[in-house]
Amino acid sequence: MDICVAFIFGVWLLISIIWQFQFKSLTTIKEFDFIGIFPNWTFFAPNPGTSDYHIVYRLAQNDTVITEWTEIPLISYRTYSNSVWNPEKRKVKLLIDCINALIKTVQKCRKENMSDLYMTQNLCTSVPYLLILNAVTKFHQNNTDKNATHLQFTLVESFGIGSTEAAKPIISSPFHRVR
Amino acid sequence: MYYYEYLYVILLLFVIGQVFTTSELLFLHLKGEYSSNGFFSWKIIRLDINTLTGDSRIGNILDNLLDARGFVKLVFMKLACLIILVAAAPYSYLFTFASATLVLCMLLIQFRSMYGGDGSDQMSLILAVSIFFGLSMVSSPVIQKYCFYFIGLQSCLAYSTSGIAKILSKKWRSGDAVYEIFNTGSYGNKTISNLLKNKKYINLFLCWAVIIMEIIFPLCLIGPIYVSFAILLWGFTFHLLNVIVMGLNSFFWAFTATYPALIFIMLDIKNLI
Structure with a gap:
């Protein structure tokens, strides 16, 4: 279970970091995050x-x-x-x-x-x-x-x-x- | 303090914030804003995912869960889960069930709020998932440690990204941003904007204070203890002022709930060194 949780948190955090960049290729992918699991923290x-x-x-x-x-x-x-x-x-x-x-x-x-x-x-x-x-x-x-x-x-x-x-x-x- | 105590403080701050947020949703529902002709009409928002779900079974399930009648059930279920989280013993079956249901409710409500949702909802989801893993039956001291690091690093990412985005902005660098934001009806405050009008140096100071403090925020994890607590104190004051001036009440609870995790990491790193 420990490894499973580490994996979930690790992937979530990694994608969250990548999500902060405004790459054009990311824009299309971001549109599919309907729930908004991966935040964009540019308040x-x-x-x-x-x-x-x-x-x-x-x-x-x-x-x-x-x-x-x-x-x-x-x-x-x-x-x-x-x-x-x-x-x-x-x-x-x-x-x-x-x-x-x-x-x-x-x-x-x-x-x-x-x-x-x-x-x-x-x-x-x-x-x-x-x-x-x-x-x-x-x-x-x-x-x-x-x-x-x-x-x-x-x-x-x-x-x-x-x-x-x-x-x-x-x-x-x-x-x-x-x- | 034990791991459990840190997590429990996070839980309490999270629950208080979520009770306000959820009751706001309930209020909007009672005003008919989630009905088919309201501001947040599911019939229309659903069109965005029609190409993915169409008339499939998933689409029908979502319709039942997220139309006005389903939505109010979700909101009540979320409120019930929040109460159970405070009342039930951590690591119990009941707590596990309530925290898992809460995460599910929050995912669905956030999905429903793809227009009109904000960053505090996303931070709250991060907290809810961490509370599930940290205080449910699946928890262990190692998992609890992962939870602190996950919450703390997301919090640092939020502040530093926001600071970097601001330093790249001409309006923030020139000192115009704070006054111009406070001068709006959407996020501003008439009294404060009048106070800041034509006060160039105060505005410049305020803009650069936010930029610098947000960028250096992650230093609270590795800096000397008094610097770390000074940064957290700034964060607390910053959110409190945003509540009073800008009405961003949900951000206060969502972000200050991450502070116990930051304190844990800070002390953990100091122990390692």
């Missing part, structure tokens, strides 16, 4: 998250846009209770993960010289995109105009609490039918 580096991501959406009835952009409230100012209890951080992290994955997909499509149409198809059928669309649809169903037939969302990046730099859109979806 807030080399590119620290110095911006906030927001989801805004608007509604349309058939061909007419009927609402202004509405933000889904995900980011709130830190309270001291967050030190003990902070469930919302998982939603913020999910949004960051999804946006990073979408940006990677766009970069990959551009690198492969894909047409805009094919790139849009690729994006709109990806899991991160669908997760965001799903969240927007749920928020809309609970909060806003029930007469809307279509919905469009945009992912927006802002640059800090006191920043004067204007927020910029990252990705805008086409209109999706909601009923």
Whole structure:
């Protein structure tokens, strides 16, 4: 048993060390570690998250846009209770993960010289995109105009609490039918 | 201190952190975020592994385990296992069964959290597996020693990798990173960012303090005892501040739970020398 445990820990540690390197050949293999057994310990580096991501959406009835952009409230100012209890951080992290994955997909499509149409198809059928669309649809169903037939969302990046730099859109979806 | 006592401190810190983490998952479940139209919809996340599992039996089993109803059962099972780990006698059948089930639950929950999971989940998995091998029926003094080295080296790898990645970053080297992170709504704090605004040298000091301390963190294993404890004290304070300023509560428990293993290795190496 001792040898067996030594082997498991040894292999796990060795792969964890290799995992820290950003080799191109490793990127594909890393995508198959769905569970995340092998960690990547580069917290807030080399590119620290110095911006906030927001989801805004608007509604349309058939061909007419009927609402202004509405933000889904995900980011709130830190309270001291967050030190003990902070469930919302998982939603913020999910949004960051999804946006990073979408940006990677766009970069990959551009690198492969894909047409805009094919790139849009690729994006709109990806899991991160669908997760965001799903969240927007749920928020809309609970909060806003029930007469809307279509919905469009945009992912927006802002640059800090006191920043004067204007927020910029990252990705805008086409209109999706909601009923 | 005996091996068992070090492991038990690790277990207690791990359990406290996991109780908070698991109750957060439960809260999100109650808000419907794990339902099919929630933020963490299994129906959608599943598409990522469809090519691997398809409609196979594994796919069906995963569907039953990880859809909203299965997920809440997993979360409750994890909570029950955590309670048993504290209540049951180590090396017993019950402890072995609970720790093995806990590892399984954590693997499945982590799989479910492929979007939205973080490094504290991964460190917690490392701790859970080590607790299984170190305090279950399969344990032996040799295995317990392996557990300490495994946890301690993963912890050192985490800090030093993070430090090296930061020194390679222009934003960290220039001293902009700390203020800019604290200035976000996602991980920041309005009061602290106001305090740090236009304080170039303080920001530079903070960035380089994090870079240097993270890179030299493994020295705690081989340095003089007062240096080792100073490094651990820095680590503890660092995580505590991250909790207060950034809301990274789960990291505090997951990473400080590795410190007893680091102390064990530190003393073990000193005994060897």
